[in-house]
Amino acid sequence: MSIDITTNPASATASTLTLLIRQIRYEATGINSYELVDPQGGDLPAFTAGAHLDIHIKPGLIRQYSLCNDPTDRKRYVIAVLKAESGSGGSKALHETLRVQDMVKVSVPRNHFPLKPDAEKIVLLAGGIGITPLKAMIHTLDKASLDYQLHYCARDASCAAFTDTFADHTKVHVHYDNGDPAQGLDIAALLAAPDDGTHVYFCGPPGFMQACLQATQGWPAGTVHCEYFKAPVAECTDKAQTSETDGSFKVKIASTGQQIGVPADKSLIEALSEAGIELETSCVSGLCGTCKIRYLEGEVDHQDYILSPDEQSEYLTACVSRAKSELLVLDL
Ligand code: FES
Known part of the structure; x- marks a missing residue:
């Protein structure tokens, strides 16, 4: 692993790593996971659940992807990427460019979606590929023996990544809507009346995020945490x-x-x-x-x-x- 240190006026140091792609694995329709390791087998910089990497896919094309593996495993970073045929082309280029044994430049992990230490109970909601940061969280929460539930919403089994990991997990509930939101999880009902000390974390596509945001309007300040992987266009316009x-x-x-x-x-x-x-x-x-x-x-x-x-x-x-x-x- 080589580490380049650069400085700029915005942050004291920013580091990049050059890592080896050891494994690419089919996880679900359109979703591959990528395992990145130190080519010399060394430990990687530590990360916490909710962190992401900047992946330098090719010159001029950098995208962020959440780490989804157990943060206590210092030997690898794992990301999972849904190939979007529409959009800005980052995930498509990543799927079509990166191969096993390639070296790839990444940032050190950064976390803007961390678990808060003061929660007594946690509700995690994932929509589709939004499962990635929340999967890292359940590794952490399981070790801490915290009271939590993960609700994972997907179209059907073929679209749901990591279901083998969750198969016998009593705190993970998978919901398939088969393309009809009325058949899926009732997010409004689930989040209607939070218990004291409950924190909620959610990540998913725009419609899913909107449903979660609406359902948590009345939650106490500081208890609602979310991560977007795409800017919601309508909100941008309103804010402007x-x-x-x-x-x-x-x-x-x-x-x-x-x-x-x-x-x-x-x-x-x-x-x-x-x-x-x-x-x-x-x-x-x-x-x-x-x-x-x-x-x-x-x-x-x-x-x-x-x-x-x-x-x-x-x-x-x-x-x-x-x-x-x-x-x-x-x-x-
Ligand atoms: S570059 Fe400004 S928030 Fe990502």
Whole structure:
């Protein structure tokens, strides 16, 4: 394994690893898992359940995939990828490009979807390929003997990955809707009345996420946790319309006093780049947190899908965040 260390103004260090693809396994229709190991057989950097990797599929194409194996296994990283025929092409390219014995560049694991330590009871909901981060969580929860249930929703058995792992698991419930949501899990009923101390985690496609978000509207603050793997387009549009400015704003670099204009048709990250300030990016969709930077003053129109309300009071994601005030002061 080789480790490259690069630094940038947004984070003190960012590391990449070059790993060997030891195994590619069919998991379900359209879903392969990829086992990545140190070519010399060494331990890999530790991760916690809910973490993801940036995979450098080919030059200029980087995508994020959740780790789904047991975090205590330091010898391998496993991701599972659904080949989407539509979309931006990342998963299709990954399926068609990566082969056993290839070397692949990945980031060190990052976790924006961690298990919270204070939960007394946990409900996990997975829709389709959204099972990946939650599978890592059940490895952790089983070892901790915590009270939890995982509800895994899929179209049918042929589309459901890892069912062999879950076959005799009493805390895992698999639901097939056969293409008719009315036959599937009643998410609203399941989440209608949370017990005290219960936390919920969910990940899945847009319709599934919407159903979970609606069902958890009345849950106490800090108990609802989710991870998107695709930006919900309608929400992006709504959020963009909340800006009180004409769409343009200025940022000030705290360390130098330099002021940079961000026109309505450019992202903050693009404006910073044109001014010579390069930040590391990955998803460029507000999903991964790679471009997270601290701000010191101003009102932010966040538009990301990754930062918690607490984090948003301190950080923004430079790829999608804009300003509601005329000026933001960035801690750069
Ligand atoms: S690059 Fe992923 S959140 Fe900005």
